[in-house]
Amino acid sequence: MLDALLLSAGYNAAVAMIGATLLGIAAGPVGVFMLLRRRALLADAASHATLPGVVLAFLASLWLTGEGRSLPILLLGAGGAAALGVLSVQALQAHSRLSNSTSIAVVLSAGFGLGVMGLSYVQTLPIAGQAGLDQFLVGQTAGMRLSDAYLIAGVAGVLVLTVAAFFKELRLISFDPDFAAAAGWPVQRLDLLANGLLLATVVVGLTSVGLILIVAMLIIPAVTARLWTQKLDRMALLAAILGGVSAYTGAAASAAFHHLPTGATIVLAAGVLFALSLPFAPLSRPRRAPQVLEPPA
Amino acid sequence: MSPQIHLVDRPLSVAQGPLVAHGLSVVYDGKPALWNVDFTAPAGALVGVIGPNGAGKSSFIKATLGLVPWASGWATLLGEAPKHGRARVGYVPQRASVDWDFPASALDVVAMGFYRKLGWLRPVNRRTKDAARECLEQVGMADFADRPIGQLSGGQQQRVFLARALAQDAELYLMDEPFAGVDAASEQVLISALRDLQAAGKTVLVVHHDLQTAPDYFDHALILATRAVASGPMAEVFTAEILQEAYGGRLAPSQLAALAV
Structure with a gap:
């Protein structure tokens, strides 16, 4: 474990750990805005909807190139399917009587069911490479190649820079979308940007955390950060740190004990940081009515 | 019945006044919330938008801000x-329309009034913060600049919203229930801020629910009950007859007597 933490548990493990850490850093701030816009469960629908996309992309890439396990192509399929999942949730809400959470539940379970079916079919095929596909469920960084790590690093970097650049705009539409629209900001396009950040995080998160647990990497560091601060900029920074630390230690644990899936160890690390924060953080206690006394008029 | 011609396709040529509505209707789920309202706000007026709950x-x-679709x-x-026009309008939304548990200080919220002036991608700088602090001072909230908004009282939160609208430095202000649930001290601050705006030549529309204070606070009124029951100078429209019509006869004689109309 100590070897792993010091990045000396082998070249592959080190590459995987750095990839996972960068993802954790990006997921923190993206999760902060997701949480404040009350879209936490939308990420869960998106992530579960990626599985059929991964399977389809695998088959398509096998047919086109003769090799199925090309990470960029698989992630492209995942991204397309996740976007379709989010659009389905929004369409269900707009054109049916289903509530927000019910729409999410329908899309989440239907998408995942479809994906599991596709996965079972692919695994019966007499071809090589399909064995790795189920790693997308709970995450496994052990087989990560350097080119994959570059891809994740690139996406994570773009995510962090985008959040930083649009920080003021994202803060505005998260707090008061009506005021933002009245002041002339294109709220729908900014909303689309925020959803795009969410989808990108989910998709690159498939590689290290896996689709079942990626929502935890968006929520837990953000919630933990909220316990410590009342300032949005500090909350985003803290969530990035917490996400990075969780991913780093989680990936190290997974590298040290090969039978542990990376997604589970990373999310557990984030959960431990949350649990440690609860008794000590200043904002853990339930909210009471504001204790401000007005002078009598 | 003779055919009527409505000027609906070229509204700009006939729009005189800082805020004009013509035949404006809003429908939610097949139920009209606002029906065929004609109204022109006189420039420089302090207009009370008055009516019972659910009057639109x-x-x-x-609807005038284009935030809900027109039927x-x-x-x-x-x-x-x-x-296009709304970028030059100051807006105070209903206090209950946002989550006050949001991680922000009073200063952070007021700074949002300057975002448009800052433009895309430019972060909130020191000059913006200083300007926001001045706006807070105008509503007597300078000491609360760094206080998390969740720890402010209702009246203080309302004052923060007003300060954010002042930051927008607009020609026309639209305020949705700024007096709802505020303490007496905040109410005084708010009304004197409204009068300052009027003195500076701004036009202000204020949604207001308290009939007792309405005649004191506003010089014009738009009385709504889904449709526009009446509009004009306060003295002309704030009559027992018009109010009874707007409130569907639900005002007791003693209430009307107390209003001295």
């Missing part, structure tokens, strides 16, 4: 379609 007061404000009619802000 908020819908009227949101019919049109509106202009400062002579332009809302989409």
Whole structure:
């Protein structure tokens, strides 16, 4: 474990750990805005909807190139399917009587069911490479190649820079979308940007955390950060740190004990940081009515 | 019945006044919230938008800002379609429309009034913060600049919203229930801020629910009960007959007597 933490548990493990850490850093701030816009469960629908996309992309890439396990192509399929999942949730809400959470539940379970079916079919095929596909469920960084790590690093970097650049705009539409629209900001396009950040995080998160647990990497560091601060900029920074630390230690644990899936160890690390924060953080206690006394008029 | 001609396709040529609504209707789920409202706000007026619960007061404000779709009619802000005119309008939404547990200080919220001036991607700088602090001072909240908004009282939160609208430095202000649930001290601060705006030549529309204070606070009124029951100078429209019509006869004689109308 100590070897792993010091990045000396082998070249592959080190590459995987750095990839996972960068993802954790990006997921923190993206999760902060997701949480404040009350879209936490939308990420869960998106992530579960990626599985059929991964399977389809695998088959398509096998047919086109003769090799199925090309990470960029698989992630492209995942991204397309996740976007379709989010659009389905929004369409269900707009054109049916289903509530927000019910729409999410329908899309989440239907998408995942479809994906599991596709996965079972692919695994019966007499071809090589399909064995790795189920790693997308709970995450496994052990087989990560350097080119994959570059891809994740690139996406994570773009995510962090985008959040930083649009920080003021994202803060505005998260707090008061009506005021933002009245002041002339294109709220729908900014909303689309925020959803795009969410989808990108989910998709690159498939590689290290896996689709079942990626929502935890968006929520837990953000919630933990909220316990410590009342300032949005500090909350985003803290969530990035917490996400990075969780991913780093989680990936190290997974590298040290090969039978542990990376997604589970990373999310557990984030959960431990949350649990440690609860008794000590200043904002853990339930909210009471504001204790401000007005002078009598 | 003789055919009537409605000027619906070229509203800009006929729009005189900082806020004009013509035949404006808003419909939610097949139920009208606002029906065929004609109204022109006189420049420099302090207008109370008055009416019972569910009379479409908020819908009227949101419709003129283009925040809810129009079922019919049109509106202009400062002579332009809302989409363009609203950038020069100061807006105070209903206090309950946002989550006050949001991680922000009073100063952070007021700074949002300067975002448009800052433009895309430019972060909030020191000069913006200083300007926001001045706006907070105008509503007597300078000492609360760094206080998390969740720890402010209702009246203080309302003052923060007003300070954010002042930061927008607009020609026309639309305020949705700024007096709802505020303490007496905040109410005094708010009303004197409204009068300062009027003295500076601004036009202000305020959704207001308290009939007792309405005649003191506003010089014009738009009385709504889904449709526009009456509009004009306060002395002309704030009559027992018009109020009874707007409130569907639900005002007791003693209530009307107390209003001295």
